[in-house]
Amino acid sequence: MGDTGPVAKLSDVAARAGVSVSAVSRVLSGDPSARLSEATRQRVRKAAEEVGYHPNFAGRALKLARTDVIALIVPDVTNSLFADLTRGVEDEAVARGCVMLLARSEDMHPGGAMFDRLVGEGRVDGIVLQPRDGTDPGELAQSVGERAPLVTIHQRLPGASSVVVPDALAARRATEHLIALGHRRIGFAGGLAGSPTAQRRAAGYAEALAAAGIARDAGLVTWRGYREPDGRASTAELLALPQRPTAIVAANVNAAVGVLAQARAQGLGVPGDLSVVAVHDAWTAAHTWPPLTCVKLPLYELGRTAAAALARVVDGGPVEHLSVEDPEPVLITRESTGAPRG
Amino acid sequence: MGDTGPVAKLSDVAARAGVSVSAVSRVLSGDPSARLSEATRQRVRKAAEEVGYHPNFAGRALKLARTDVIALIVPDVTNSLFADLTRGVEDEAVARGCVMLLARSEDMHPGGAMFDRLVGEGRVDGIVLQPRDGTDPGELAQSVGERAPLVTIHQRLPGASSVVVPDALAARRATEHLIALGHRRIGFAGGLAGSPTAQRRAAGYAEALAAAGIARDAGLVTWRGYREPDGRASTAELLALPQRPTAIVAANVNAAVGVLAQARAQGLGVPGDLSVVAVHDAWTAAHTWPPLTCVKLPLYELGRTAAAALARVVDGGPVEHLSVEDPEPVLITRESTGAPRG
DNA sequence: AACGCCTGATCAATCGTTTGCGCAAATGGC
DNA sequence: GCCATTTGCGCAAACGATTGATCAGGCGTT
Numbered sequence: 001m002g003d004t005g006p007v008a009k010l011s012d013v014a015a016r017a018g019v020s021v022s023a024v025s026r027v028l029s030g031d032p033s034a035r036l037s038e039a040t041r042q043r044v045r046k047a048a049e050e051v052g053y054h055p056n057f058a059g060r061a062l063k064l065a066r067t068d069v070i071a072l073i074v075p076d077v078t079n080s081l082f083a084d085l086t087r088g089v090e091d092e093a094v095a096r097g098c099v100m101l102l103a104r105s106e107d108m109h110p111g112g113a114m115f116d117r118l119v120g121e122g123r124v125d126g127i128v129l130q131p132r133d134g135t136d137p138g139e140l141a142q143s144v145g146e147r148a149p150l151v152t153i154h155q156r157l158p159g160a161s162s163v164v165v166p167d168a169l170a171a172r173r174a175t176e177h178l179i180a181l182g183h184r185r186i187g188f189a190g191g192l193a194g195s196p197t198a199q200r201r202a203a204g205y206a207e208a209l210a211a212a213g214i215a216r217d218a219g220l221v222t223w224r225g226y227r228e229p230d231g232r233a234s235t236a237e238l239l240a241l242p243q244r245p246t247a248i249v250a251a252n253v254n255a256a257v258g259v260l261a262q263a264r265a266q267g268l269g270v271p272g273d274l275s276v277v278a279v280h281d282a283w284t285a286a287h288t289w290p291p292l293t294c295v296k297l298p299l300y301e302l303g304r305t306a307a308a309a310l311a312r313v314v315d316g317g318p319v320e321h322l323s324v325e326d327p328e329p330v331l332i333t334r335e336s337t338g339a340p341r342g
Numbered sequence: 343m344g345d346t347g348p349v350a351k352l353s354d355v356a357a358r359a360g361v362s363v364s365a366v367s368r369v370l371s372g373d374p375s376a377r378l379s380e381a382t383r384q385r386v387r388k389a390a391e392e393v394g395y396h397p398n399f400a401g402r403a404l405k406l407a408r409t410d411v412i413a414l415i416v417p418d419v420t421n422s423l424f425a426d427l428t429r430g431v432e433d434e435a436v437a438r439g440c441v442m443l444l445a446r447s448e449d450m451h452p453g454g455a456m457f458d459r460l461v462g463e464g465r466v467d468g469i470v471l472q473p474r475d476g477t478d479p480g481e482l483a484q485s486v487g488e489r490a491p492l493v494t495i496h497q498r499l500p501g502a503s504s505v506v507v508p509d510a511l512a513a514r515r516a517t518e519h520l521i522a523l524g525h526r527r528i529g530f531a532g533g534l535a536g537s538p539t540a541q542r543r544a545a546g547y548a549e550a551l552a553a554a555g556i557a558r559d560a561g562l563v564t565w566r567g568y569r570e571p572d573g574r575a576s577t578a579e580l581l582a583l584p585q586r587p588t589a590i591v592a593a594n595v596n597a598a599v600g601v602l603a604q605a606r607a608q609g610l611g612v613p614g615d616l617s618v619v620a621v622h623d624a625w626t627a628a629h630t631w632p633p634l635t636c637v638k639l640p641l642y643e644l645g646r647t648a649a650a651a652l653a654r655v656v657d658g659g660p661v662e663h664l665s666v667e668d669p670e671p672v673l674i675t676r677e678s679t680g681a682p683r684g
Numbered sequence: 685a686a687c688g689c690c691t692g693a694t695c696a697a698t699c700g701t702t703t704g705c706g707c708a709a710a711t712g713g714c
Numbered sequence: 715g716c717c718a719t720t721t722g723c724g725c726a727a728a729c730g731a732t733t734g735a736t737c738a739g740g741c742g743t744t
Binding site for chain 2: 699700701702703
């Protein structure tokens with residue numbers, strides 16, 4: 001095209017259109033209070049088009065004191081569990097004219113270099129944060145919440161907006177599915193005891209059992225964690241029980257993969273000897289053996305909601321605590337669940 | 343701490359230290375040509391510390407015409423295949439005082455909104471790009487290469503620096519492993535025919551066969567793609583051959599997962615009836631059933647190398663074409679390979 | 685004909701940093 | 715004790731975009 005060397009500035013457009021810089025700025029930014037003739041507007045737009053003008057990010061950010069960048073910080077970017085969430089946040093960001101910056105939360109411990117660069121230097125307008133299990137909520141809230149608008153997901157922090165999904169309902173649906181299949185002894189392979197999502201999911205599991213009149217058995221509930229080896233450990237623990245469970249609710253897909261692995265290692269067929277259902281859904285769930293029955297959480301919508309909430313906070317809105325109720329958690333039946341044997 | 347309301351600026355530090363703004367700037371940026379007494383430096387640093395000064399990103403970027411942000415663009419951020427690469431790029435970026443921005447390449451088609459926002463508005467100094475299979479190299483190079491420094495990985499583009507890994511060697515190692523186990527009929531489940539990495543890996547596979555004196559059989563080579571269903575399709579094709587292969591080299595882990603799935607679907611045991619080895623390694627490979635034998639590529643180093651190369655290009659360096667030779671691809675033996683039956 | 689008012693557009697200050705240049709005071713040489 | 719040099723630091727002009735204030739005409743009133 002007609003690239004004239006470096007990058008076109010406002011003044012280049014102005015010169016080409018034969019008007020002042022401010023006129024160009026007003027036309028291009030669609031300033032409603034601007035009084036400019038339609039003829040001038042046309043000329044300006046044409047000139048901008050011709051020189052390939054794009055507003056300089058730094059200049060604009062400096063003047064406006066906002067970058068239109070939001071950061072999404074999750075424990076592990078490259079985990080397929082976060083795929084839907086990521087898309088949700090990005091789609092909402094784009095819809096609002098923002099750019100999403102993805103960062104790893106391991107780099108984001110308060111006071112860390114990455115943290116300072118992002119919020120301290122004003123590179124982002126705000127942050128959507130999924131805290132890692134085990135981070136101290138208070139400390140985190142203080143260090144970031146005071147310096148940049150913050151929305152947490154899956155977890156409430158004092159002083160910051162938050163968005164959650166119906167974890168308890170999802171776990172309840174998962175458990176009810178097993179009960180409907182005829183299971184009575186159902187184990188729970190949970191996240192870490194300190195994890196809010198794990199607690200809510202455990203609560204939903206307990207609700208379902210209670211509703212079905214099944215007696216509570218503390219031995220059937222484990223708190224190993226959300227990763228694959230944790231799922232294995234949970235399963236080993238559950239299968240060592242004098243009375244084995246005939247089914248397991250895994251608190252997330254990764255843990256469920258571990259459950260499958262351990263069952264296999266102990267020579268148990270799934271779902272013949274053991275049914276497995278996972279809360280959460282992800283790409284990988286369809287590709288395990290057997291494919292995992294899951295209860296899908298509205299994580300895409302969680303992302304969109306969180307980004308929208310952040311936008312409101314950035315604009316000075318009040319702290320909100322939201323829960324994504326639509327769509328509801330939905331059971332996706334694959335091949336890892338069936339009626340108990342015998 | 344002592345937050346004095348909004349954000350501390352250079353002038354705040356200057357006032358507190360009793361010096362001029364420029365003096366502060368020079369001290370804090372470590373300007374070697376600055377002539378300032380050690381006493382003054384001390385005072386400035388102390389003041390900066392006390393008010394919690396962080397340089398304003400926009401102000402600095404505007405003046406310096408550089409952002410110290412690089413973008414990493416891959417086909418799918420949330421694919422575990424990219425985990426090592428991502429870490430490599432980020433580590434190198436951090437080591438160089440930069441921030442890494444992660445973006446999805448689906449959003450990055452030339453001329454797209456995301457694209458303009460990133461390179462057109464000067465939000466990033468440069469880009470590390472892994473093109474999606476099927477993108478037109480020439481078009482891409484033109485549209486981004488002319489506007490921002492670019493380093494591509496896995497693929498060469500005209501006019502831009504690039505970094506690759508020894509794909510052929512890796513595939514060769516994988517194939518040699520199977521040959522050493524006694525296999526003679528070995529299939530190849532490749533990526534798309536248009537994919538440069540797939541071609542190099544196929545070449546390495548062919549080399550190994552040739553070196554072992556095994557006759558070439560075009561029917562044993564498939565070009566379905568890198569995803570799980572592609573691996574399935576490849577396998578179905580290979581297993582439909584009049585003379586079935588006893589082993590398959592999968593061009594990447596995702597495809598290998600599909601290979602395992604299809605083998606299982608057809609009632610074949612792995613590695614009893616079919617051995618499977620994948621080029622590439624990833625988190626997921628250890629958690630398939632059976633766990634996948636892989637040849638690990640130096641992807642972390644690829645990331646670091648690419649980021650370093652990009653830094654040189656940003657600084658006006660010449661176009662380079664690099665290959666990461668250290669560490670070499672290494673065979674990771676798990677449980678999906680064994681001697682052929684009978 | 686003098687007045688005020690609306691239209692169309694420009695002027696100039698501002699955001700926070702960096703950096704070439706200038707200017708005092710201190711230092712050194714003889 | 716005088717000049718040249720060095721040391722130590724501040725002034726002010728950028729960088730590109732935004733925006734309140736301002737200004738020159740043209741028009742309709744009285």
